[in-house]
Amino acid sequence: MTDSTNIHSLPYIQHQANEYLLHNIFTIFTNNVISFANYIKHIQIVNEASLNRIDILGLSETNITSKESLYIKKELSAKYIFLYNNNTSKFKPKGFGVALLINQKYTPYITSHKGKKGRYIYINFLFKNHNKIYIYQIYLYANLQDISERTVIQTEIIKDI
Numbered sequence: 001m002t003d004s005t006n007i008h009s010l011p012y013i014q015h016q017a018n019e020y021l022l023h024n025i026f027t028i029f030t031n032n033v034i035s036f037a038n039y040i041k042h043i044q045i046v047n048e049a050s051l052n053r054i055d056i057l058g059l060s061e062t063n064i065t066s067k068e069s070l071y072i073k074k075e076l077s078a079k080y081i082f083l084y085n086n087n088t089s090k091f092k093p094k095g096f097g098v099a100l101l102i103n104q105k106y107t108p109y110i111t112s113h114k115g116k117k118g119r120y121i122y123i124n125f126l127f128k129n130h131n132k133i134y135i136y137q138i139y140l141y142a143n144l145q146d147i148s149e150r151t152v153i154q155t156e157i158i159k160d161i
Contacts, residue, residue: 022102030058030137036099037064042072050079055103056123058137062086062097069099081107083123085115098137115158122160134161145147 029049034048036042038060049057062133064072069084080101087096096118102110105126115121122136138157141150 006120026056027054028053028056028058028132028135029054030060032060032139034061035074036062036097037068043075046076046079049101055106056100056135057101058135059099060097060137060139062099064097064140076101079104080104083113083115085118085121096139098139100135100137116156117153120157134151 027033031045031065033041033045036045044059045059048054056082064084064086069082073082073084080103084097084099084101086090098115098118098121100113100121100123102123108129109125111124111126113121113123119140120136120138122134125133125135127155136157140153141147
């Protein structure tokens with residue numbers, strides 16, 4: 001039992017709060033990986049996500065082909081599901097590709113997901129009491145010469161929302 005007037009009981013309360021938060025926080029991070037094709041690199045990224053208890057990790061500029069994504073999906077299946085989107089019109093997907101790594105414990109709550117042009121991917125969750133969460137991973141053109149294509153993608157994203 002803790003006594004709010006007893007200063008020595010505060011560390012115990014703080015410990016209980018930390019334990020509760022540790023197991024009840026939904027953690028989301030994002031990373032521009034600049035390539036996810038290297039085996040050692042993607043294993044390191046996934047291990048870091050797992051060690052830091054990251055539930056969802058958004059990846060941009062993955063630069064992987066659809067064939068490479070199949071191998072990655074198999075390797076990650078124990079810890080995370082791998083949702084990926086690239087620009088299928090490009091043989092070498094340099095500067096393209098977005099992905100979401102989702103902790104396996106959240107797969108029952110996924111209602112839909114979609115990606116387009118290797119520039120964005122989103123996932124919809126439906127939790128208890130009809131709580132909905134939509135998560136987007138977006139990687140837009142930074143070059144001013146591609147402003148018209150960026151505007152088209154932004155309009156598509158707004159329509160999807």
